[in-house]
Amino acid sequence: MTARTPSTPPPAEGISRVAEDFLKAIWSATEWGGAPITGKALAERFGTTAANVSDTIRRLTAQGLVSHEPYKPVRLTTAGERHAVAMVRKHRLIESFLVRTLGYSWEEVHDEAENLEHAVSETMIERIDALLGHPDRDPHGDPIPAADGTSPHPEHAVNLTDASPGSYEVTRISDDDPAILRLLAGHGLRPGSMITVGTRDASSSSIPLEYNDGGLASLPSDAAAALWLVGRG
Amino acid sequence: MTARTPSTPPPAEGISRVAEDFLKAIWSATEWGGAPITGKALAERFGTTAANVSDTIRRLTAQGLVSHEPYKPVRLTTAGERHAVAMVRKHRLIESFLVRTLGYSWEEVHDEAENLEHAVSETMIERIDALLGHPDRDPHGDPIPAADGTSPHPEHAVNLTDASPGSYEVTRISDDDPAILRLLAGHGLRPGSMITVGTRDASSSSIPLEYNDGGLASLPSDAAAALWLVGRG
DNA sequence: CAAAAAAGTTAAGTTAGCTTAACTTAGCGC
DNA sequence: GCGCTAAGTTAAGCTAACTTAACTTTTTTG
Structure with missing residues (x-):
């Protein structure tokens, strides 16, 4: 031995x-x-x-x-992170696959992927990846780690909670909370949407927004925390 | 109470x-x-x-x-059968879906479905069913139970082991054993194939076949047991 | 039909994953 | 810095799903 x-x-x-x-x-x-x-x-x-x-x-x-x-x-640990990233890759590729092939919307696909990610084989994941043309973002705008574990984090996004007034593109909508997902979808917000962040009223915790079609809205802070933006100044 | x-x-x-x-x-x-x-x-x-x-x-x-x-x-029990049929429906729809959307071949799809059937939601199964146009056979030729539990068993198939000499169409290839699946696929046999069953040699347990392209073959009895046929005259 | 072989059951013990209850530690307010 | 509270841990106990070992029932067979 x-x-x-x-x-x-x-x-x-x-x-x-x-x-x-x-x-x-x-x-x-x-x-x-x-x-x-x-x-x-x-x-x-x-x-x-x-x-x-x-x-x-x-x-x-x-x-x-x-x-x-x-x-x-x-x-x-290193081993733990390797496994975690593999799970994240599975989750995000499955979400992308379900949206593409079965007409799921990006705000409903999370729970299904949460179950499937534990059941799909490596083979199936690689086939999905190939079918979708090796995408680097899932339907929520989250980066999809590559098979070797490297992750594309090209633009440094800012959370709406921390964004100063100005013009932004929505790059990512966190899928942590289904209720918030539905709220944001109801506002017409999705990855790729253009918005203008207004000046905050100190007496309120909600954040004023203007859409590029001229519509106005105000988001409560928990919903704002799910939105990630890049400046489009 | x-x-x-x-x-x-x-x-x-x-x-x-x-x-x-x-x-x-x-x-x-x-x-x-x-x-x-x-x-x-x-x-x-x-x-x-x-x-x-x-x-x-x-x-x-x-x-x-x-x-x-x-x-x-x-x-x-009745409850047990209801659940069993629901699992079989899931399994066979998943097999059909993987063959259609991810290019799986019918002889390799079984194991993947075996895992996924425990993870997919009812919603996903119904979407798959609709996408595929409510198929009533899976890639192996197995009948797919409907959502209400009723199962289409239209033609009464006969096992190759019990078939008398004559012409038949292959309607079903049992997916129990992956090795046998590969063997049969290697012979070019698939659901829909036309074959002629020859006369058995009493001294051998294998069964002589003729394909409609004129090729001859002989199948061992365990492989023959996986083939189900309907008479074609 | 009796004995051997095969199939099935029961018993005792293990691990993962959960529970509730009791206890310990850390961090914060005053 | 003292004490309260929140967070974390430990302990005891449960079920599902497995194991091996001992035993019982059924089936086969000479």
């Missing part, structure tokens, strides 16, 4: 569905510059208890997929 | 993946006139032990999905 350092992580054979969901949630927390996710946030995300999160994190740590010091936020 | 007879089955809320696989296997055993499946056969099918099968059957019985007397084959 060959020598092994005691700290060598176990093989990490099959990754369970729960593990995949955790890895993706941990990765997603930092995709747009956020802080590493806490146990509390994970518990809320999955509708479970803090105790269960501790338990699951312990198993993921034992598999060498996350690193975790007690009472600190959770981080991915 | 309202009165309930003690024999009322429990609600049977969510059906697990293992349960779905069992129901489909039990249903499939009798689709083409076979006997109800035994515990042994289920254990072999899923690569597990007889003990585990007993355990699982016990849980399925408690959920009201199968009926089972000790030491007898397993049968589906």
Whole structure:
């Protein structure tokens, strides 16, 4: 038998569905510059208890997929990040595929992809990627990581919450919350929409917008946080 | 609290993946006139032990999905059959969809569908069904149950093992065994192929065939058992 | 028909993933 | 810096799904 350092992580054979969901949630927390996710946030995300999160994190740590010091936020190991990015790639290619082939709209496709991403084979993902011509954005405007794990983040987008007044193009609409997705779709907002951000009223938390067709609207801050823009000055 | 007879089955809320696989296997055993499946056969099918099968059957019985007397084959209840047929519908529509949209061949599509059938929503299945124009056969020639559970079994097919010499059309190629699927595909056989069954040599278990292009072949009996035919005069 | 073989069941033990309850730690207000 | 509260952990217990081992029933067969 060959020598092994005691700290060598176990093989990490099959990754369970729960593990995949955790890895993706941990990765997603930092995709747009956020802080590493806490146990509390994970518990809320999955509708479970803090105790269960501790338990699951312990198993993921034992598999060498996350690193975790007690009472600190959770981080991915290199192996964990590799798996997380693979899941994100699957998710976003599946969303793109469903919109293209089955007429799903971009605001309804998220939940379906959330289930399918755990079931599709690598082969199927590569065929979808080829069929769609190797897209680098999904229907929400999210970048699709390549098969080698590299991710296209070309333009540095700004969140509507932090945007100063001016003209912008919507590049990305976060698909975290279905209700907000429907609200934004109802406003006619979609990736590619042109908008003008107005001056904020200090007494209100909502943000005034003008569409390029001249329409006016005002978005509550939770909805605004889902919109990412690039200046079109 | 309202009165309930003690024999009322429990609600049977969510059906697990293992349960779905069992129901489909039990249903499939009798689709083409076979006997109800035994515990042994289920254990072999899923690569597990007889003990585990007993355990699982016990849980399925408690959920009201199968009926089972000790030491007898397993049968589906009405509820169990309803779920099994729904799984078969999903499987066969998914196979059809993958062949159509992603260029899968009929001999490779089975395993992918085996995983996806547990993940797709009802909504997605109905969209696939509509996109494909409500097909009633999958790429292997298997009938696709309708959404209401009714199944189209129009022509009564005969297994090649039982076919007397004469001319036939291949209507169905069983997708149970990938190796046999590849063998038959290698012979150029597919649903719709015309063949002539020759006279069996009593000293051999393989069956002589003639294709309509004049080619001759001989199929071993396990491969022959996967072929279903209708007489063409 | 009795004995051997095959099939099925029961029992005991494991792991992942969940629960509730009790306890510990960290961070913040005063 | 003391104490409260929120966050996190530990402990105990549950079910589904698996395992191996021991046992029982059924079927086959000489």
